[in-house]
Amino acid sequence: METVLNIIMNPIKAFNQLKVENKFPVITFIILLTLVLIHLILNVPIGSKVSELLFLNMSLPENQMDMIIQMTHKMRYFSILSGLVMYGIMLFIYTAILYLIALVFREKYDYSKTLRLIISCSIILVIGDLVNDILVYYKGIDNIESMYSVMLTGANLLTSVENAGIAIYLFLSYINPFQIWFVFLLILGFKILMDSNWVKSSIICIIYWLIVTLFPVISTYLSQVTLANKGII
Numbered sequence: 001m002e003t004v005l006n007i008i009m010n011p012i013k014a015f016n017q018l019k020v021e022n023k024f025p026v027i028t029f030i031i032l033l034t035l036v037l038i039h040l041i042l043n044v045p046i047g048s049k050v051s052e053l054l055f056l057n058m059s060l061p062e063n064q065m066d067m068i069i070q071m072t073h074k075m076r077y078f079s080i081l082s083g084l085v086m087y088g089i090m091l092f093i094y095t096a097i098l099y100l101i102a103l104v105f106r107e108k109y110d111y112s113k114t115l116r117l118i119i120s121c122s123i124i125l126v127i128g129d130l131v132n133d134i135l136v137y138y139k140g141i142d143n144i145e146s147m148y149s150v151m152l153t154g155a156n157l158l159t160s161v162e163n164a165g166i167a168i169y170l171f172l173s174y175i176n177p178f179q180i181w182f183v184f185l186l187i188l189g190f191k192i193l194m195d196s197n198w199v200k201s202s203i204i205c206i207i208y209w210l211i212v213t214l215f216p217v218i219s220t221y222l223s224q225v226t227l228a229n230k231g232i233i
Helices: 002-009 011-020 026-056 062-074 076-104 111-139 166-173 177-194 198-229
Strands: none
Touching (some): 002 011, 002 111, 011 111, 011 177, 026 076, 166 198, 177 198
16 A cells, blocks of 8 residues: 555655565555456446447447447446456556567566556556546536547547547547656656666657557547448447
8 A cells, every 4th residue: 555655645765665575566456456446337327328329320220229228238247347357467468568668679677577567657547547537427427428528638628529530639638647647657667667767768668658558549540430431420
């Protein structure tokens, strides 16, 4: 618990502590997954509303649409569980991505330390997700107009999907205080844990952030374009 608080209030102390302790951060990992679980639970009504709006825009018979909506509702508990498991798995994948990038730069690397770094810094991202959930609930779930109207913490608020396009709008949603905080902590933590310099740590971590950010952006963009081309939405 102390490490989690230090990540927020005194990250230098937290990272120096992670550097000395050669063990898996069980408590931090449990706290992280607990916060993710809360986010997934809060996101169920939000996701249901977005799915309903998406289905309404599809050229589907009414009875088929009702069946899909009911099935989605019944699968909500499975989606929470699968989402939690997938998040845990992705932490190891994210660490592997950072590992490969560091290899390119021939950086002295310790996988276990970087896994602890990813887990610790991810606390900030999940806090950002929870803040976004709270803002969505504050505005009212009934006021959700599309999947894009639930992104309430990023630079995307300065424009619209129509003006910026899907890809740019999604990317701008990732430029928010929590993502910036995360990148700063990642650079600081990488420098301390890997005994690296500021320049190399910054380059490695920013490239990592761009990769893990652009992948969902491009995937979402391509899926939306595919559905649009088929006349489904």
